[in-house]
Structures are given as structure tokens and as C-alpha cells.
Amino acid sequence: MRIVLLGAPGAGKGTQCKYIVDRYHLLHLSSGDILRRHRANGTDLGKKAKEYMDSGALVPDNVIIEMMIDEISNAPDGGYVLDGFPRTARQATDLDKALAERKEKIDAVLNLNVNDDVIIRRITGRRICPKCAAVYHVENLKPRKDGICDKDGSKLIQRPDDTAEVVKTRLKNYNEMTAPLVDYYNRKNTVFNIDANEEAEIVKELVFSKLDPLVERVVL
Numbered sequence: 001m002r003i004v005l006l007g008a009p010g011a012g013k014g015t016q017c018k019y020i021v022d023r024y025h026l027l028h029l030s031s032g033d034i035l036r037r038h039r040a041n042g043t044d045l046g047k048k049a050k051e052y053m054d055s056g057a058l059v060p061d062n063v064i065i066e067m068m069i070d071e072i073s074n075a076p077d078g079g080y081v082l083d084g085f086p087r088t089a090r091q092a093t094d095l096d097k098a099l100a101e102r103k104e105k106i107d108a109v110l111n112l113n114v115n116d117d118v119i120i121r122r123i124t125g126r127r128i129c130p131k132c133a134a135v136y137h138v139e140n141l142k143p144r145k146d147g148i149c150d151k152d153g154s155k156l157i158q159r160p161d162d163t164a165e166v167v168k169t170r171l172k173n174y175n176e177m178t179a180p181l182v183d184y185y186n187r188k189n190t191v192f193n194i195d196a197n198e199e200a201e202i203v204k205e206l207v208f209s210k211l212d213p214l215v216e217r218v219v220l
């Protein structure tokens with residue numbers, strides 16, 4: 001079972017992915033989390049990606065494609081959900097080529113639709129744990145102790161690319177480079193459009209209602 005999750009930054013891709021991997025036992029492959037891991041580990045790739053990420057720009061296609069195809073090649077047979085990749089037409093076509101070589105394909109694409117004002121509120125209020133990548137929100141997903149991760153006690157931070165200024169660049173990039181992928185996938189895959197403006201728990205039910213029948217078909 002291979003799923004692609006599309007949606008603007010702040011659409012809730014990461015949150016929905018967690019629900020999806022728990023329910024269907026898939027691997028969560030988030031290109032943003034993988035890049036942040038490289039940065040935390042001080043790898044060459046992490047160093048290369050830093051400037052692009054902090055300014056809200058996309059990391060060059062060749063770097064991302066190599067990184068993600070490597071992750072996919074090492075993924076267990078059960079399948080995965082791709083979160084934040086592909087993000088450009090070239091990433092999508094190269095992904096399809098790599099899958100075709102392995103006689104595989106994407107089984108479903110979920111497109112999370114969210115209004116811009118909701119996105120800005122979600123992103124600028126987001127705080128993350130630099131150690132375990134847990135995600136919180138200053139208004140509606142507070143940690144038990146203010147500013148401290150529930151899981152490992154680390155001090156929470158705001159991602160440098162989650163400021164109001166950088167969010168604008170990220171949204172522009174999304175609209176120009178990633179939104180057209182919905183048409184690309186519409187031509188060849190099943191795309192489920194989901195209204196993701198509501199609370200995560202409500203969106204989750206919409207996502208499951210689309211995926212449950214499909215998972216039965218693909219897995220059984």
C-alpha cells in the first residue's frame with residue numbers, strides 16, 4: 001500500500017500521517033522530517049539543505065529525489081505514506097519511474113484542502129520538539145508543561161520556517177510548484193480530495209472513510 005499525501009504546509013499532513021500509519025501499519029516517510037534528521041546529525045546533506053529550508057525555499061530536486069528513492073528502496077514490503085514528497089513535477093515523474101522499475105505504483109493520493117487563513121494560524125502557532133520531532137500548538141495542542149515536550153522534557157522551539165514571513169514564501173512555492181501535482185495525479189491515480197479545515201480528529205474520519213475500502217482491496 002503506497003499513499004501520497006498532498007497539501008499545503010500546515011494542511012495537517014504530518015498529523016494525518018500519524019493516524020494513517022497507526023491504523024494501516026505503514027511506514028511514515030516525511031521528507032521534511034528526514035531532512036531535519038540529517039541536519040540534527042550534521043550530515044553533508046543536512047548542511048546543504050539548511051539554507052533552503054530556513055528561507056522557505058525548496059531543496060533542489062536532485063538532492064531530494066536521491067534521498068527519498070533511497071528511503072523508499074529500504075522501506076519494508078507493507079508500504080508507506082509519503083508526506084511532503086513529491087513536491088514538484090520532476091519529483092513526481094522521477095518517483096513514478098523509480099516505482100515502475102520496481103513494478104510498483106502509488107495506490108492512492110490524498111489531497112488535504114485548507115484555507116490560507118487557517119494555514120497561517122496553524123503554522124505560526126506550531127511548536128516542535130527538536131529532539132523527538134513531536135508537534136504541539138500554542139492554542140489547541142499545548143504540552144502539559146508550558147514550552148516543554150511531554151515525551152522527553154526538551155525545550156520546544158518554533159521551526160525557523162514557521163514564522164509568518166517565511167510561511168508566505170512556502171505557500172507561494174506550494175501554489176506554484178506543488179498544487180499542479182493534483183492534476184498530474186488525477187490523470188493517472190485515484191485522488192481523494194479532503195476538506196481539512198476542521199479539527200484533526202474530524203479530518204481523520206474523512207481520511208479513514210476513503211482509505212478503509214481501498215486498503216481492503218489492496219491488502220486482502
Ligand code: AMP
Nearest residue numbers: 031032052053057058059064084085087
Ligand atoms: P516540511 O516539513 O514538509 O514542511 O518541509 C520543510 C522544508 O524542507 C521545506 O520548506 C523545504 O525546504 C524542504 N523540503 C521538504 N520536502 C521537500 C521536497 N519534497 N522538495 C524540496 N524541498 C523539500
